[in-house]
Amino acid sequence: MKTILFLIQKEFRQIFRDKAILVITFVVPTIQFLLLPFAANYEVKNVNLSVVDHDRSDMSQELISKVTGSGYFKLVSYDESYDQAYKNIESDASDVVLEIPKGFEKNLIKEDHEELFVAVNAINGSKAGLGSSYLLQIISNYNNDIRVETGSSSGNVAPQIDVASSNWFNIHMNYKLYFVPGILALLVTLVGGFQTALNIVKEKEIGTIEQINVTPIKKHHFIIAKLLPFWVLANVVFTVGLFLAWLVYGITSEGNVFVMYTFIALYLFVALGFGLLVSTFCETQQQAMLIMFFFMLIFILLGGLFTPIDSMPAWAKTVSRFNPMRYLVEVMRMVMLKGSSLHNILPHFAIVLGLGIFLNGWAVLNYRKTN
Amino acid sequence: MASLNSTEQQRGISVSVQNLTKTYGKNKEVLAVDSVSFEVKKGELFGLIGPDGAGKTSIFRMLTTLLFPDSGSATVDGFDIVKDYRQIRNTVGYMPGRFSLYQDLTIAENLHFFATLFGTTVEENYHLIKDIYVQIEKFKTRRAGKLSGGMKQKLALCCALIHKPTVLFLDEPTTGVDPVSRKEFWEMLKRLKEQEISIVVSTPYMDEATMCDRIALIQGGKILSLDTPDNIIGAYPDTLFAVRSNNMYDLLRTLPQYENIKAHYAFGEFAHVSFKSGNASDLEKFLKQKGLSGIETKTVVPNIEDAFIKMLQS
Numbered sequence: 001m002k003t004i005l006f007l008i009q010k011e012f013r014q015i016f017r018d019k020a021i022l023v024i025t026f027v028v029p030t031i032q033f034l035l036l037p038f039a040a041n042y043e044v045k046n047v048n049l050s051v052v053d054h055d056r057s058d059m060s061q062e063l064i065s066k067v068t069g070s071g072y073f074k075l076v077s078y079d080e081s082y083d084q085a086y087k088n089i090e091s092d093a094s095d096v097v098l099e100i101p102k103g104f105e106k107n108l109i110k111e112d113h114e115e116l117f118v119a120v121n122a123i124n125g126s127k128a129g130l131g132s133s134y135l136l137q138i139i140s141n142y143n144n145d146i147r148v149e150t151g152s153s154s155g156n157v158a159p160q161i162d163v164a165s166s167n168w169f170n171i172h173m174n175y176k177l178y179f180v181p182g183i184l185a186l187l188v189t190l191v192g193g194f195q196t197a198l199n200i201v202k203e204k205e206i207g208t209i210e211q212i213n214v215t216p217i218k219k220h221h222f223i224i225a226k227l228l229p230f231w232v233l234a235n236v237v238f239t240v241g242l243f244l245a246w247l248v249y250g251i252t253s254e255g256n257v258f259v260m261y262t263f264i265a266l267y268l269f270v271a272l273g274f275g276l277l278v279s280t281f282c283e284t285q286q287q288a289m290l291i292m293f294f295f296m297l298i299f300i301l302l303g304g305l306f307t308p309i310d311s312m313p314a315w316a317k318t319v320s321r322f323n324p325m326r327y328l329v330e331v332m333r334m335v336m337l338k339g340s341s342l343h344n345i346l347p348h349f350a351i352v353l354g355l356g357i358f359l360n361g362w363a364v365l366n367y368r369k370t371n
Numbered sequence: 372m373a374s375l376n377s378t379e380q381q382r383g384i385s386v387s388v389q390n391l392t393k394t395y396g397k398n399k400e401v402l403a404v405d406s407v408s409f410e411v412k413k414g415e416l417f418g419l420i421g422p423d424g425a426g427k428t429s430i431f432r433m434l435t436t437l438l439f440p441d442s443g444s445a446t447v448d449g450f451d452i453v454k455d456y457r458q459i460r461n462t463v464g465y466m467p468g469r470f471s472l473y474q475d476l477t478i479a480e481n482l483h484f485f486a487t488l489f490g491t492t493v494e495e496n497y498h499l500i501k502d503i504y505v506q507i508e509k510f511k512t513r514r515a516g517k518l519s520g521g522m523k524q525k526l527a528l529c530c531a532l533i534h535k536p537t538v539l540f541l542d543e544p545t546t547g548v549d550p551v552s553r554k555e556f557w558e559m560l561k562r563l564k565e566q567e568i569s570i571v572v573s574t575p576y577m578d579e580a581t582m583c584d585r586i587a588l589i590q591g592g593k594i595l596s597l598d599t600p601d602n603i604i605g606a607y608p609d610t611l612f613a614v615r616s617n618n619m620y621d622l623l624r625t626l627p628q629y630e631n632i633k634a635h636y637a638f639g640e641f642a643h644v645s646f647k648s649g650n651a652s653d654l655e656k657f658l659k660q661k662g663l664s665g666i667e668t669k670t671v672v673p674n675i676e677d678a679f680i681k682m683l684q685s
Contacts, residue, residue: 006487010476017475207471211530214435214465215488216457 003217007225011199015229025195029187029237033244037179047131049073050085050094057105059146066142067098072134082117089121096120096131108146176249181332182305184241189299189325192234192268194292196275200226201288204279219367227272234268235261254339263331263345266352270324273360280366299325327352385538385569386411386434390443393429393592399441403429405592406443411538411571416564418583419573420679426592427573428468431542434571435465448537461489464536468543470523474516478507478526481515482533489534499566500529503559521552528559532568539563541572545579557582577676588679595682600675607673607681609633609645616658617665625661629654636680643677 015021049067053060068075076094079085088094099117107114118135122128203209212222238261245251253260275292282288300306302316303325309317320326327348334340386409393404404426411417419427432438434447436456444451450458472481482504486493497504507525510518515526524544531539541560545553557579560570572583580586580600587597596603616622623642626635631649635642644654651668658666673681 003488010473010480010484013480014473014475206474207467207469208473210437210467211465211471211485212488213437214460214463215485216461216490217488 004221004225004228007217007221008228011225011229015233021195025191025233025237026240029190030240030244033180033183033187033241034248036183037176037249045072047073047096047127047134048076048088048094050077050079050088050097051075052079052082052085052097052099054102055100055104059105059108060100063100063139063142064098067135067138070134070138072131082119086119089119092121092123094121095124095127096135098135177251177337178333180245180249180251181336182329184238184245185303185325185328185332186300186305187241188234188238188264188268188328189271190296191237192230192271193275193278194289194296195233196227196230196272197278197282197288197292198285199230200276200279201282201285204282205284220364223276223364223367227276230275231265231268231272234271235264238264251336253336255335255341259340259342259345260332260335262342263328263335263349263352266349266356267324267328267331270352270356270359273356273363274324277359277363277366280363299323302326303329305329322355324352324355383413384410385413385415386417386445386447386571388430388434388443388445391430391433391440391445392442393426393433393438394441403592404433404440407589407592407594408443409587409594409597411569413569414564414567416560416570416572416582416584418580418586419571419589420575420577420580420586420675421573421589422575425589427589428542429592431465431467431540431571431573435463435540436460462537464531464534464539466527466531466539466541466544468546470515470527472515472523472527472530475514477512477514478518479511481526482529485530486533491534493533496533496535499532499535499563502562503532504529521548521555524548524552524556525559528556532563536568538569538571541570543573543575545574545576553579577674577679580675586675588682590683596678603678604673604675607678609681611671611673611677612644612646612651612654613638613641613669613671614644614651614654614658615641615665615667616663618663621661621663622658625658625663628661629657634681634684638676641671643671 015025051064053064064075067073073096077085077088079088082097082099085094085097085099089097097117097119099119101115101117104114104116116139118132120128120132203212242253242257274295278288278291278295282291298319302309302312302320303323304320305325309320309326312320331340331345331348334345388407388409390406390408391404392402392406395401395403407426407430409417419430421427429438433440434445434452436452436459439453444453446452447459448462450456450462452459473484476484482493482500486496503525507518507522507529510522515523518526528541528544531541545556548556553576560572561582563570574580583600585597585599586603588595588603596606598606614622614626619637619640619642623635623637626632626642626644631647631653633645633647635644637643646654651670655666655668
């Protein structure tokens with residue numbers, strides 16, 4: 001025990017002596033945390049719209065003003081023909097073309113039926129998808145309005161179901177509320193996993209591990225002393241992140257913060273174990289860096305941080321089941337947004353514990369073999 | 372030695388190596404150490420002398436339990452290097468060829484660190500390192516990475532000594548160190564011997580070999596010769612001549628044409644020559660015939676380098 005404390009003291013001394021590491025550990029994540037939630041935004045605003053109005057009637061004017069008045073669209077051109085509007089799409093000046101046929105008003109009133117044409121520039125997939133769905137929603141609303149107006153005279157209103165939706169746990173669909181806990185999860189993983197791997201490989205690179213190996217020090221003492229400082233640092237980073245989430249984004253946890261700390265404690269066991277495992281395969285910090293980077297991308301992209309796991313193909317869903325970051329992101333969102341208690345996240349605990357035992361076990365076996 | 376019983380053997384022998392073999396590569400195709408055997412007596416300064424790649428470091432790494440041998444066995448302080456590796460790690464000091472202390476810790480912190488790992492304190496064994504440590508003490512708050520080459524070696528030696536090891540393994544401790552520091556370093560080793568510490572040291576420098584009590588000349592993983600430096604030199608079989616002329620390049624090209632020549636090689640500003648028969652005056656005549664001028668010959672006492680070259684060539 002005395003040896004471990006002494007070794008930990010040495011690790012901290014080295015960490016705090018390396019100014020670059022300190023900056024990387026605290027300042028860089030803080031900046032990321034302050035910038036990323038603002039930049040990574042799902043909301044689509046300012047969809048550039050070209051309108052081709054062949055009808056030029058009251059009704060077509062009304063529809064256009066409804067669309068532009070929604071706040072999502074910016075009318076960039078009012079074109080004579082579809083070909084002309086299509087040129088705007090080609091030159092990337094507009095994203096969506098709405099074409100209103102001749103006789104739109106007349107047909108709508110007389111025959112109670114008319115077709116509109118919508119063309120979307122799908123180069124930016126999410127903008128196209130969201131833009132067109134906004135547009136369709138506005139048109140269908142408008143359609144209902146007309147039916148009510150005209151229906152009272154003709155008397156054939158089709159029965160319809162009105163869906164009123166409400167966004168639970170994030171009433172205003174505030175993306176920051178959704179993102180901030182996720183990015184916090186990412187930062188904790190970065191500090192825990194990355195730095196552990198690099199720190200251990202550094203000892204190999206400089207050759208100090210040889211010198212350590214000819215001393216009576218026990219391997220598990222050495223490993224524990226290597227992991228514990230980063231466990232502490234990651235917890236500090238997490239605490240700083242929670243504070244910033246409140247200060248900058250006004251986000252406070254719905255659930256008990258200690259539930260989160262409990263889960264983070266266990267999660268870091270996995271992240272550190274992963275860093276340790278990578279370090280046993282690497283001889284240089286460069287190798288460790290590149291390997292960690294590769295896995296980090298997988299963890300992030302298949303972790304449900306940016307894209308929902310439910311919409312992934314089956315193979316990606318399977319991979320994400322073994323992705324520890326997925327569980328952290330889920331737990332953070334569950335506790336912070338939904339107020340889940342320890343009881344609700346027990347399955348997550350079980351899975352992460354399993355992953356931790358697997359990764360650490362493998363790492364320790366491999367560490368024994370190589371050294 | 373065979374007549375002594377095992378406890379006496381343990382008292383008198385520090386390191387005992389029997390047919391130690393180490394190969395590298397997937398198919399064990401690189402033979403680094405080829406059935407090496409030697410013994411180091413207690414309090415002895417034992418040198419492993421050989422060129423780069425002779426297998427010196429592999430032997431060190433096996434004796435310090437960092438590497439498993441393929442076959443053969445060895446004991447350090449009576450402990451087996453495979454079975455009792457824990458005990459060995461408690462008792463030996465190892466200074467690898469490459470500086471491998473914490474560059475971001477200061478001199479004092481490094482020393483304190485290694486003392487504590489061995490469960491001792493700097494104060495307890497200060498007498499062992501005092502002579503060396505006083506030379507670097509004024510820099511004790513400086514980080515190890517910012518020290519000069521000689522100071523790094525001194526610090527590394529201090530760290531290897533601070534737990535009062537019974538055997539000290541020094542792998543090329545003077546490689547890359549200036550001549551003055553090298554000399555100082557060897558004087559420190561001589562003083563350490565008086566503390567009853569056995570020292571196994573490797574070096575590629577022939578001049579350092581004569582500082583050892585006994586040396587093993589190694590080449591290609593094999594021990595070519597093992598004896599005291601004096602005995603190895605004394606066993607040199609031929610009379611050795613040093614030859615010089617105004618044009619050394621022509622001299623070295625002409626020497627092989629002389630039929631009675633046995634061995635010849637450049638040695639500083641001379642060429643060292645030995646004969647199958649004949650003598651130096653015959654050679655002088657021959658060289659004059661070949662058009663060389665300013666010829667000077669003299670007999671020389673062979674040194675360890677001559678002995679080593681002789682062994683490599685035979």
